[in-house]
Structures are given as structure tokens and as C-alpha cells.
Amino acid sequence: MTNSLNISAPLPPEPNSSPVFRKTVRRQDAAAVETLVRLTGVFNAAEIAIARELVEEHLDKGAIASGYHFLFADGPSGLDGYVCFGPMVATAARFELYWIAVDPGGHRAGLGRKLQKAAEDGARELGAAYLIAETSTRPDYEPARNFYRSLGYQHLGDIPYWYADDDGLCVFGMRL
Numbered sequence: 001m002t003n004s005l006n007i008s009a010p011l012p013p014e015p016n017s018s019p020v021f022r023k024t025v026r027r028q029d030a031a032a033v034e035t036l037v038r039l040t041g042v043f044n045a046a047e048i049a050i051a052r053e054l055v056e057e058h059l060d061k062g063a064i065a066s067g068y069h070f071l072f073a074d075g076p077s078g079l080d081g082y083v084c085f086g087p088m089v090a091t092a093a094r095f096e097l098y099w100i101a102v103d104p105g106g107h108r109a110g111l112g113r114k115l116q117k118a119a120e121d122g123a124r125e126l127g128a129a130y131l132i133a134e135t136s137t138r139p140d141y142e143p144a145r146n147f148y149r150s151l152g153y154q155h156l157g158d159i160p161y162w163y164a165d166d167d168g169l170c171v172f173g174m175r176l
């Protein structure tokens, strides 16, 4: 008599298993990052240029010398999202989340959360003790502020007039 339970059947995939993001930076990522951050609609021209420069600095100097570590989520037609983080010099293992962006067509589908968690793991592996995420106090950054709150980040404080008269600095932190 056979057992009706097939114990050799493969297990279904874990529903919340994390994807493996690409760490290697390619030359074409500079343009892809520029396009992606522009598409989000929240960054000004100078910020978009800086996002691209961080990629180029990594390409020129490497991850350790530049201090810029990347994780890329590749999609069928380009980048679906990316995150950039690295150590803050002359601090006791404080790391900064320099940039995170997800293609607006894929917002609220959980990619940002996965990238952020992967960046935390990556920073931890590099010896980070604490991760700082800076954003803006402007109303159009409320999704970003809510994003950090929802991931368990502590709101450390705001500094008015930081970026402009109507644009303050908003700082979040997470002990790793």
C-alpha cells in the first residue's frame, strides 16, 4: 500500500525570500542611474548629477577607495532600482545610506524594502554599527520618510533651512 503523502515533492519557494542584487558596477550603470533618479521626479539637476558621479567614482577608484557600495536590481528593460551606501569617514562605524531609488512604475511592490534590507546586510558585513539615512522635510518626500519609518528607522531629528529656506534636513537612523 502506498502512502498518499508524497514526501519527496519539492517545497514551494519561500514567499518572502530576498533576491540577490548585483554588486558589480558596470560602465552603463552611470547613465541608467541618472535616468532612474530623474524618473522619480523628486531630485533636482544637481542631485541627479551627484547620483551619477557616485557611480563614476566607484568605477574609477573601486568600492573601498571611493567608499560607495552599490546594489542594483536589474529589470527586463533597465534598472528597476538601486541603493548606494558606505562608511562615514572618521566615525565609529557609522555608515550612510547615500541613495535609494525605485522605478516609479514599480513603486509599492516591496522592492525598496528589499534593497534597503540588503544594504543593511551589506553594511553590516563591512563592519557597520549604525546606518544613517538623510532625506528632506519637503512634502514630496513624505513617501521617503514613511518608507524609513515603516522599516523601523528612528527619526533622529530635523534641521530647518538645511537645503534651502523651504527645505530642511530630515535624519533617520538604524542600529545594525
Ligand SMILES: CC(C)(COP(=O)(O)OP(=O)(O)OC[C@H]1O[C@@H](n2cnc3c(N)ncnc32)[C@H](O)[C@@H]1OP(=O)(O)O)[C@@H](O)C(=O)NCCC(=O)NCCS
Pocket (backbone or CB within 6 Å): 040, 042, 098, 099, 100, 101, 102, 103, 106, 107, 108, 109, 110, 111, 112, 113, 114, 134, 135, 141, 142, 143, 144, 146, 147, 148, 150
Ligand atoms: C522611497 C522609495 C525608494 C520606496 O520604494 P518602494 O519600492 O516603492 O517601497 P516599498 O514598496 O518597499 O514600500 C515599503 C513601505 O514604505 C512605505 N511607503 C513606500 N512608498 C510610500 C508612499 N508613496 N506613501 C506612503 N508610504 C510609502 C510603506 O509603508 C511601504 O509598505 P506598504 O506598501 O506595505 O504599505 C521610492 O518611493 C522612491 O524611489 N522614491 C524616490 C526616491 C527617494 O525619495 N529616495 C529616498 C530619499 S533619498
